[in-house]
Amino acid sequence: MWRIVLASIAIALYAVMVPIQSTLYATFVPLAFVLSALVCGSMVVAVSAPRTGTALFLVGLFGSAVAGGAGHDAFWPWPLSVPVMIALALLVGVVAFRTGWRPGLIAWLLALLVTIVVLQFPGQPRDPDATAADLIVAFSIAGVLYFIALLVAGRERIQAELTREREVSADEQSRRLLVEERARIAREMHDVVAHSMSLIQVQASTARYRLPDLDAAAAAEFDDIAASARSSLTEMRRLLGALRTEDQSAERAPQQTIADIPALVDAASRAGVDITLERVEGAQSAPPSVQIAAFRIVQEGVSNAVRHAPGSRVSVSVREQGALLVIDVSNAAATEPVHAAAGGGHGLIGMRERTTLLGGSLDTRPSPDGGWHVHATLPWDTMGAASAPEERS
Structure with missing residues (x-):
């Protein structure tokens, strides 16, 4: 000009x-x-x-x-x-x-x-x-x-x-949030793995007592498995301690799973949110990591809907579809004034990191009625999904 x-x-x-x-x-x-x-x-x-x-x-x-x-x-x-x-x-x-x-x-x-x-x-x-x-x-x-x-x-x-400087700070903030969310997810995943390793160690250690007809070679094999499990569990706990910060050292509550989604919906409904849980079908037997991720995705989706579209109707659906666990959280347009709220930026980052970690997919986009829709798919076979990031790298 x-x-x-x-x-x-x-x-x-x-x-x-x-x-x-x-x-x-x-x-x-x-x-x-x-x-x-x-x-x-x-x-x-x-x-x-x-x-x-x-x-x-x-x-x-x-x-x-x-x-x-x-x-x-x-x-x-x-x-x-x-x-x-x-x-x-x-x-x-x-x-x-x-x-x-x-x-x-x-x-x-x-x-x-x-x-x-x-x-x-x-x-x-x-x-x-x-x-x-x-x-x-x-x-x-x-x-x-x-x-x-x-x-x-x-x-x-x-x-x-x-x-x-603001752009650099924004980039650093985004990277910090991403690292924090990845660390939080890693802690949850390692909790699950540590629990499984504990079961392996216990079962291998007690095999010679539970199975009286076990021969000496098989008993020695089970003892080796138990020793390896104990060693791996020790290393896992060290890694878990490194991932935890002082403020997070008190995180000892059991991780919430798909079974806790109805309680989450009920709590939101009691708080005045117009929310419905359409169905939770065939999902209770999903692996622990998938169940934890499913709960967190639903939790973040509902939280974002309440924060950014107050007064809107929210619907939640969790179902098994073939080899996938399909999660949908959608809300209509806001019917009440939207007040600017300071967000940490963890919501979408956390959902995307969880789905990527398990080899799934996440799609978030506006809906035709002016609302928002979250669609996530998680593979049932987490063993196969775990190798996907390594293959991509």
Whole structure:
């Protein structure tokens, strides 16, 4: 936008400078057109090429001053006309804004030097008071605009740096949330694995007592299995301790599963949410990791619906479909005002991480009625799903 404004100012100055140079400064008319174009167009050129713009202005300044005073008596007593003053100020401002304080100051000093040199030529205005006043006004205005340009440029640089820092902070926040959610999911998954390892260790250790006809070789094999299970369980507990932080060390409650989804829906209903659980069919025998993930996905879906679409109707469906566990959480458009709430960003991240970890899929999208729909599929065979990330990597 400011480029258009600058070009418009240049055109207006050109329209004024040509008649001033050709009449008041007695410049040859064709030459007045050329010199005025150099002076007025220099500020536009300086936007993309500051050095070229400065050079064009200095040539135009020198030519207009010499042509307007040499060899004849000019009527106008000022060495610099008003359009030249304005063009000088804008040029210095543009150069300082685009390239910094040093090039802007050089442009200001070169213009002053050219003007002083031209004043030594024959035919230039001889009124020292008028000349001094003209130079003071012209270069003072240019100096003021020079400092304003530096301030504006500095402010824009600071704003750009703040924007970059905010973007970096947002990226770091997203990565931190992702790492935290992955660690939380990993803790849950390792709890399940540790429980299974404990069962293996107990069954292997008691095999020789539960199976009286067990031969010595098989008993020794079971003892080796029990020892390996104990060693793995110890390493698993160490890993689990590393994943837990001080604030999370108290997380000892049993993990909630598909069997707890009806209670979750009932609690939301008692809280005033219009929610229905359509069906939970054939899902109670799912592996523990799948059941935990299913509960968390439903929990996050309901929480997001309550937070972002208050007053809407929410429906939950969990069902077995072939080799998959299919989860749907949908809500209609909000019927009450939505108040901005600070969210940690864990919801969608957690759902996506859980489905990816188990080799499933997650689809979240707006629904035609203005609401939101969450569709997740989790493979029943978690052993096969566990190898999927390794194959993809």
